[in-house]
Amino acid sequence: MAQYQKNTDSFDVSSEQDSLDNIVVEDDYNQQDDIDSFKSFSSFDVESEEQGDEEAQVQEGEEENQNYQESNQDIQDKDSMVDDETNFEEEQQQAQDMIKKTDQIILNKINLKKRNIFQLVHRSQVSMISEKQNGYLSKKKNNVNSNKSAQNGQQAQGTQILKREILNYSRREKSLEELSKKFLSLFLDKEESMLSLDKITNQLGVERRRIYDIINILESLKLVSRKGKNNYKWNGFQKIYETITQFDQKSLTKKEEQELTQEPQKREKSLEMLSIGFLKLFLHWKSTMTLEEAARKLSSKQIDDHKIKTKIRRLYDIANVFKSLGLIKKTSLIETKKPAFEWIGIVGLDSFAYKIMREKKNGEEEQNCDEDSINQSQQISQQNSFTEPKLSKKRFSNDKNSSKIDSTTGQQKQQLKKSFIIQQQLKEQREKERLQIEQNQKQQQANLQQNTLNNNLDNSNITQNVSQLLQTIQKNMKIQNQETPLQNNSSNTPLSLLSQLQILSRPIQQNLVNNLSNLINNINNNNQNNLIQQEEQQQNNNNNNLIGNLMLKCLQNVITNFVNKNTNNTQNRQKSDENQTNQQQILLESPQKVLKINNQINNQNNSLIQNQMSSNTKMNNNSNYKCLQSSQKSTTNLGDFTTAKKQKQIVNDENIPLSGEKGLHQGFSSQNASSLKTPILKRTLTIIQPKLDETEDITPTPPTCKRSFSACLSSSNNNNINNTSTIFQNLIQQNQNQIYLNPFSDKTNLNNNNNNKQQIFNSILGVQQQQQQQASSSSFKKIRKLTYENNSLQGSDNKQNDMDSTELKKSSSCESQINFNTLIQTSQQLLKNQNLQQNLNNLQQTQNNGINQNNQLFNPLKELKINQINNIQNIRVLEHYF
DNA sequence: GCCTCCCGCCAGAAT
DNA sequence: ATTCTGGCGGGAGGC
Structure with a gap:
């Protein structure tokens, strides 16, 4: 008490x-x-x-x-x-x-x-x-x-x-449409994850009942699935594409009849079944329909008005969720003026997802801005959308008018359609012309850069390289984004531009951007501060820069390849062929070594790697490709999709009048789809690629990296996913005999011969060995021993097989241990090495006579060596990825 | 006055 | 026994 x-x-x-x-x-x-x-x-x-x-x-x-x-x-x-x-x-x-x-x-x-x-x-x-x-x-x-x-x-x-x-x-704030939008925006960019109902109710601030409605409907789209009491599973947004294509491909002969007639078979989850039926009606019956039509179609022939009413109510619920997804939109029939819903399909899905992602992006950026501006914008938006009655009235009347204009006069509509298409075509042509010019310039630049890179491996070249690369990317991205220009602050920094590169999964993007920015900054600083000392360390720097350059070049080639492919795809084959040869040569410049190693590893020890890869990752891999394929398929085949539907409809229309506007609706949507093809493809890619939850786990596991990169490469080719790999193999075959100056080529060559590891090691670390030998031969031995241990090269010396196996184990273990973050960190470590080297030199100069200096030198040297070995390990993994 | 559809009761399933 | 699900229809809000 x-x-x-x-x-x-x-x-x-x-x-x-x-x-x-x-x-x-x-x-x-x-x-x-x-x-x-x-x-x-x-x-x-x-x-x-x-x-x-x-x-x-x-x-x-x-x-x-x-x-x-x-x-x-x-x-x-x-x-x-x-x-x-x-x-x-x-x-x-x-x-x-x-x-x-x-x-x-x-x-x-x-x-x-x-x-x-x-x-x-x-x-x-x-x-x-x-x-x-x-x-x-x-x-x-x-x-x-x-x-x-x-x-x-x-x-x-x-x-x-x-x-x-x-x-x-305001009533509308609680509408299912808004709720499901909120719901989806919470999980849109997440991969498979579990949902807790309590959490969602809290987050959305609604009662449980409404969540059930949303979840039931989303369940019909297979976006979520029930796992148990209070537990649901989010299957990833890409699932909806699969579902829709699946429903579309399914023939509707007997099953549909069953569903249509036997609808009151189960009490359980009738909303879900109704939702599926509704979806199928859109896919197989009509693209525009009234809810009453749908309700009657989905019911048995003799049914009470009362029952129909409730069914319509449910269909409203479903339609609202579909609306929020962009799957359908509200229109009105021409003749009867009755309100109806029109199927938008994947196009709407794409734009919905794109919009949500962009809003999220903007939201994140806005968080950094002043709070006042946020409040203002929030107030304005809220007033516009919900609270301010006049504005909302206006908004709705506008909507109505526009839809009426669209639907009332077919001629107007067709004219609009034509002009729209023509404008689009003109735009595309201009864009393509610009792109071609810029691609040529870019390739020239790239060639020049690579020449200079090969000759003079300067730090400044790295930065120039990156910045130029990013500038070209910027141009391309700008052009590609013309339809939906980003309203953001004029992102002048090339690195923020790189972040716009949505071909990479977002965690990787972030890591790349962050670390590259650090890299460039560090390099610049080093350039300014240490110009004099650079001469002394030129050889070391060369080594380091070679590594850094290799990384950057790999990155560059991958990105340029992607951009070129993506932009070239639809346009003139002649120039693109020329470009392709150039591109191939560009590709040859650096990744060939990578690929050589890669190929060897893959061919000789495929089984080993496969064993190490877990079955789960395999499954993910497959599903990812599947998803990619399906999305591409669905977007590219959309024209056929709708035409097929048309044919079906023509047959079905005989039964049902009201056919006046259906053709128009469908024609318009299909045209729309085809004209929007390229940007949509990009959008779907951007939607599907960044599936990971970047907030919780920023660094993806290596298999994921590999997957997404390969997915990127494959996505650059619409025809064949394996295309890039075949190209790579060709490249490898063509360039097997070439000799390259950088350490990796030495390494690979030595790998092919039967030279021992020491020689390889010496060739990689030759310069520093000299210094070490000058300092202390005994300490050098120790260091070398250490580095051998570190490199897991210790053991039997002379057998090539052992060498390969150890190398492989190393690389495969790296694959499971080193993530992309560490890979990028290697570049930073390289810089760190430079600093270490400077310190070392200073130490040597100032403490030339000291007896104890060996000990003092030993530690940094050791660290240097370890770092270097680690770097090499990491870079091998990087090679593996590229 | 019709269209929309939110709201919450309550039955039945699940645990 | 209790909580979770979801069918269902009244009736309020919007136009």
């Missing part, structure tokens, strides 16, 4: 303080605070439920007060709960309840004031609060539901009043 007293005391104080504080702080009200408090509450709620103590219940009430809830209901709950207790406890409880009630009244009044102020100051944020409260209340209501239904009604009325009068409540 003493505890109770304590609790009530603390409750009084804390609640008052809290409320007062909040009143003061009102104007600076922070949304995040509310979210945090809500989170803390919800977590606490769970704990208290587990504990089931009275104390916990009291604290629960306390928390509710702090969260400005209507706690009358809760108090009554507690009354009922206390009924089971002894009399003494009852009295105590009642006394506490009285206190609480009075406090509650005060709090409610305060909160009312606060809400009114919020309403004036931060409308959008108030809506957020109301959402959370409603979510909470509904949850609470669910819990209470079984006990007292009459009170529920009261509370429901209370909340209604709250919603409509006190808060600036």
Whole structure:
């Protein structure tokens, strides 16, 4: 009981303080605070439920007060709960309840004031609060539901009043469309992951029931699947493409009839079945239909009007979710003016996903901007979309008008269509011309760069290389993005441009960008600071730069290859053929060595690697390719897709009148699709590639890297996924006999011969060996031994097989251990090595006479060596990837 | 006044 | 026994 007293005391104080504080702080009200408090509450709620103590219940009430809830209901709950207790406890409880009630009244009044102020100051944020409260209340209501239904009604009325009068409540905010949009934006860029219903209800701030609706419909699209109580699984957004193509390819002979007639077979998940049926109707029956039509089609012939009504209601639900996905859009029939829904399909999906991703991107960037601007924009957007009645009215009337214009006069529509197509074609032509010119320039630049790179391996060349590369990328990206120009700040830095390169999966992009920026900065700094010392270290630098250059060149070649391929694809084959030879030569410059090694490894020890790769990664691999294939297929074949549908429809249309606008709708959509083909392809790629959740695990596992890179390469060829690999193999065959100056070629050549490891090692590290020998021959031996150990080259010396196996083990172990981040870090380590070398030289100069200097030299030298060996290891992995 | 469709009751499934 | 799911229809909001 003493505890109770304590609790009530603390409750009084804390609640008052809290409320007062909040009143003061009102104007600076922070949304995040509310979210945090809500989170803390919800977590606490769970704990208290587990504990089931009275104390916990009291604290629960306390928390509710702090969260400005209507706690009358809760108090009554507690009354009922206390009924089971002894009399003494009852009295105590009642006394506490009285206190609480009075406090509650005060709090409610305060909160009312606060809400009114919020309403004036931060409308959008108030809506957020109301959402959370409603979510909470509904949850609470669910819990209470079984006990007292009459009170529920009261509370429901209370909340209604709250919603409509006190808060600036808007019905549309809670629509299934908005909800499902929110829901999808939460998970759109995530790969397979588990969903917890409680989490989602909290995040979306809605009652559970609505989540079920959304999930059921998404289940029909196979975006989510139920795994158990309260647990669902997100299957990844690309799944929807597979589903739709799957439904489209399925013949609708007997199965459909069954479904259409036997619809009341299962009580369970009728919404899901209805959703599937609706989808199939769009795919196989008509592309534009009224919900009533659909309902009748999906029902048996004799059905009550009543039943039809409910079915229509459900179809509205489904249609809203489909609308939010962009699968369908609302139009109206020409003749009857009846509202109807038109199938958009994959095009709409693409644009939806693209939009969401872009909004997310912008959102992330906006977080760095001033908060004022955010608030303003939020307010404006919210007012535009929801709260401001005039604006929303305007918006809707516009929508209606536009749709009417589209649907009323077919001639107008066709003219629009034609002009649109012509404009698109002109645009494309111009773009292609520009692209060609720029590609030529770019290739010249690249050739020049590579010549210079081969001759003079300077740090400045690296930066020039990268920046020029990125500039070319910038141009290409700009042109490609002309349709949907990024509104962002003029991203002048070449590295931010690289981030626009959406061919890579996003974690890799981020790593590349971050680390490359660091690399360039470091290189520049080093250039400025150490120009004099560079002469002394030129040879070392050459070695290091060779490595760095190789990495950069690989990157460059991959990217340029991709860009060229992607942009060239549709256009003149003649020039692209010329370009291809050039590109091949470009490709030959560096990756050939990589590929040589790669090929050897792959051919000789395929089994070993395969064993090491887990079956899961294999599955992922396959599914990824599948997904890619299916997406490409679906986008490229969209024309056929719709024409096939047309044919079907022509047959079916005989049964059903209303055919006037169907052809038009379909014609328009198909034309639209074909004209948008290229950008859509890009979009789908961008959507499908970055499947990983970058927030939780920034560094992907090596197989993923490999996968996504190969996927990138394969995506550059529309024809064949294996095309690039064959090209690579050809390149390898063509250039097997060539000799290259950089260490890797030496290494590979030596690998082919039967030279021993020491020679290889010497050839790689020759320069530093000399220095080390000057310093101390014994220490050098130690170092070398160390590095051998480190390199896992220790053991039998003279057998080539052992060499290969160890190399392989190393590389394969690297594959499982070293992620892309570390690969990029090698470049930084290279720079670090430079610094180390400088320090070493300084040490040598200043402490020439010291006897103990060996020890002092030994450590940095050791570190240097270890780093270098690690770098080489990592680079081998990099080679593997490229 | 019709179209939309949110809301929440409550039955039945799941645990 | 309790919680989770989801069918279902009233009736409110929007136009």
